[in-house]
Amino acid sequence: xxxxxxxxxxxxxxxxxxxxxxxxxxxxxxxxxxxxxxxxxxxxxxxxxxxxxxxxxxxxxxxxxxxxxxxxxxxxxxxxxxxxxxxxxxxxxxxxxxxxxxxxxxxxxxxxxxx
Numbered sequence: 001x002x003x004x005x006x007x008x009x010x011x012x013x014x015x016x017x018x019x020x021x022x023x024x025x026x027x028x029x030x031x032x033x034x035x036x037x038x039x040x041x042x043x044x045x046x047x048x049x050x051x052x053x054x055x056x057x058x059x060x061x062x063x064x065x066x067x068x069x070x071x072x073x074x075x076x077x078x079x080x081x082x083x084x085x086x087x088x089x090x091x092x093x094x095x096x097x098x099x100x101x102x103x104x105x106x107x108x109x110x111x112x113x114x115x
Contacts, residue, residue: 058105
């Protein structure tokens, strides 16, 4: 067994401190790069969820038109309130709006063929 004494032992303590600081620096840099990327992705996911909700609302309202039911004027889902506007007397367009965006669904046909 080798015993480290004197100056060699002090140098080893300095090496452990330097190694620890380097590891801490690398971990800090990784986290500082990772957090903004994850934050941006969460914002993009939230916006895309709104787009999917708007398309789903348009689809459901087109189904109501095809079945001869009354179309809703507003829709609330996920904490967002959407305004629904049916354009033209033939009910050929459905506009779905929220505070920032608008989505239009054009209906080519609103008849459902059941077997």
